[in-house]
Amino acid sequence: MNMSLVGRGVQSVNAPVRQLAQLLLNRDGPYAQAFENLILALIVFSLVSVGLETLPGLPAWTTRVLKVGEIAVVAVFSLEYLLRIVAAQRKLAFIFSFYGLVDLLAIAPFYLAGLDVRYLRALRVLRVLRVLKLQRRVLENTVAERTHELAERNRALMHAQAQLTAELDTARALQIAILPSKFPARSGCVGAARMVPASTMGGDFYDFIELPDGQVGLVMADVSGKGVPAAFFMAVARTNLRELAMHHAEPASCLARTNDVLCTQNPMELFVSVFYCIFDPATGALRYANGGHNPPYVRRADGSIEVLSGAGGLVLGAMPGVEYQNHTVQLGAGDRLVLYTDGVTEAFNHVDEAYGEERLIAEIQAHGDGSAEALVERICHSVTIFSGTVPQSDDITLTVLTWHPANSGEVPLAGLQMPIAPAARQ
Amino acid sequence: MKVRFESLSLATMVIPEGRLDYGAAAGFQAQVEQLLAGGGTKPAGVIIDCAGLDYVSSAGLRVFLLAARASQRAGLSFAVCALKPAVREVFDLSGFSRIIAVYADRAAALADTPLGSA
Numbered sequence: 001m002n003m004s005l006v007g008r009g010v011q012s013v014n015a016p017v018r019q020l021a022q023l024l025l026n027r028d029g030p031y032a033q034a035f036e037n038l039i040l041a042l043i044v045f046s047l048v049s050v051g052l053e054t055l056p057g058l059p060a061w062t063t064r065v066l067k068v069g070e071i072a073v074v075a076v077f078s079l080e081y082l083l084r085i086v087a088a089q090r091k092l093a094f095i096f097s098f099y100g101l102v103d104l105l106a107i108a109p110f111y112l113a114g115l116d117v118r119y120l121r122a123l124r125v126l127r128v129l130r131v132l133k134l135q136r137r138v139l140e141n142t143v144a145e146r147t148h149e150l151a152e153r154n155r156a157l158m159h160a161q162a163q164l165t166a167e168l169d170t171a172r173a174l175q176i177a178i179l180p181s182k183f184p185a186r187s188g189c190v191g192a193a194r195m196v197p198a199s200t201m202g203g204d205f206y207d208f209i210e211l212p213d214g215q216v217g218l219v220m221a222d223v224s225g226k227g228v229p230a231a232f233f234m235a236v237a238r239t240n241l242r243e244l245a246m247h248h249a250e251p252a253s254c255l256a257r258t259n260d261v262l263c264t265q266n267p268m269e270l271f272v273s274v275f276y277c278i279f280d281p282a283t284g285a286l287r288y289a290n291g292g293h294n295p296p297y298v299r300r301a302d303g304s305i306e307v308l309s310g311a312g313g314l315v316l317g318a319m320p321g322v323e324y325q326n327h328t329v330q331l332g333a334g335d336r337l338v339l340y341t342d343g344v345t346e347a348f349n350h351v352d353e354a355y356g357e358e359r360l361i362a363e364i365q366a367h368g369d370g371s372a373e374a375l376v377e378r379i380c381h382s383v384t385i386f387s388g389t390v391p392q393s394d395d396i397t398l399t400v401l402t403w404h405p406a407n408s409g410e411v412p413l414a415g416l417q418m419p420i421a422p423a424a425r426q
Numbered sequence: 427m428k429v430r431f432e433s434l435s436l437a438t439m440v441i442p443e444g445r446l447d448y449g450a451a452a453g454f455q456a457q458v459e460q461l462l463a464g465g466g467t468k469p470a471g472v473i474i475d476c477a478g479l480d481y482v483s484s485a486g487l488r489v490f491l492l493a494a495r496a497s498q499r500a501g502l503s504f505a506v507c508a509l510k511p512a513v514r515e516v517f518d519l520s521g522f523s524r525i526i527a528v529y530a531d532r533a534a535a536l537a538d539t540p541l542g543s544a
Contacts, residue, residue, distance in 0.1 A: 271484075394483075
């Protein structure tokens with residue numbers, strides 16, 4: 001009880017002194033600069049006076065002025081020394097630090113001289129050591145300048161970083177925006193797609209192309225690598241493929257021509273895996289060619305799964321003059337075509353296990369009876385649950401096509417046309 | 427991912443170990459480029475021994491393509507060998523096994539390496 005009272009008493013005496021220390025010593029304090037200048041002036045004054053005192057035949061008034069001046073100097077230096085002790089977090093450490101000792105030496109001779117006059121001259125010479133007080137000023141100023149420069153540079157860096165992030169966000173938004181948001185209106189077939197971009201800009205894309213004679217082209221593609229180069233190459237690949245699809249009736253020749261064009265526009269030596277198919281809603285025939293992409297699945301109406309054969313064609317952009325193979329598969333009423341990129345099967349969980357093809361097939365088998373949109377949604381959800389908190393390292397892209405021929409008696413689940421919004425990443 | 431190099435009389439063996447994903451690709455590419463740019467007495471070929479390679483992403487695959495091209499420019503033969511099933515699948519799916527020589531093991535790759543002029 002008593003102790004705390006005493007403690008509070010000390011505190012109350014201490015507080016104004018601390019406040020004074022703040023005002024005079026803290027670099028940002030209002031009187032710090034003035035106090036600093038005063039100390040500097042006094043150091044210079046005392047150094048000059050040490051020199052003057054050694055001159056012989058000094059007039060008496062000069063000696064008096066110097067003596068009064070010395071008292072003032074010591075008074076201010078003593079005040080500074082005490083304030084520094086008060087302000088120091090670890091007081092003993094300050095007292096025995098280099099500058100603590102310098103401050104003490106700067107005032108000690110005055111007090112000691114009062115005790116024994118015999119050492120007066122020797123102690124006076126010690127006042128020359130006050131020049132060391134200057135060193136602290138120089139050092140502190142240098143540190144302050146560097147700190148300021150660093151802060152400036154940090155600010156500039158953060159500004160540049162923010163600008164870059166904003167531009168990358170815009171680029172990513174553009175990348176998503178160029179993907180089709182609607183499946184072409186075609187009798188009996190419905191398509192749904194989703195691209196969930198990874199945090200690093202990736203190069204996945206899908207496309208739906210309205211072809212002559214009521215046919216529709218579907219594309220699923222994955223550019224090697226990530227970042228801005230991959231995004232650019234993705235845009236170039238998509239534009240070329242879309243353009244060339246109009247002039248090539250066969251998927252294989254379309255891929256071969258696209259490959260040749262890409263090989264001439266490929267300074268970064270990237271490549272892209274492309275699955276391209278042409279679906280005829282009138283007959284259910286699906287003609288396709290595969291340039292190095294994961295083979296898609298067909299889920300038959302009875303729930304069985306088929307892997308589309310004919311994988312192993314070379315990725316596009318790697319080498320000109322490559323041939324691709326045409327393949328055909330017949331879709332029946334209620335069948336589903338599932339296209340995906342390896343962002344789905346190579347999504348990893350916290351024990352570094354990949355989502356894999358088995359899980360994907362199981363999802364397609366179990367949930368393939370609903371709409372195309374529902375199946376896309378279902379698979380994305382399953383991958384998200386599987387990955388948990390592990391950050392998504394690659395784009396996840398999916399397309400599902402369902403077909404219900406006009407004479408099959410089955411009604412398309414969501415009309416002829418279904419809006420498909422590419423998902424924004426959370 | 428770790429990479430070791432082994433100089434044999436016929437070929438320089440490049441031995442990557444671990445996972446060659448997007449994060450590891452740039453480093454691996456730099457090491458292979460450094461090897462191919464290095465002067466002195468070059469062996470006749472470069473063989474990437476994939477016995478310790480567990481996974482290759484598409485970005486990793488690109489390094490193989492760049493290495494094959496650079497080897498060709500330098501007049502060296504280029505081959506890969508000892509692919510684990512998962513890596514072999516990536517090579518087959520992407521069509522890379524059509525344009526890059528793939529061997530079952532190191533001995534087979536070395537047996538097929540032409541005697542260089544260097």
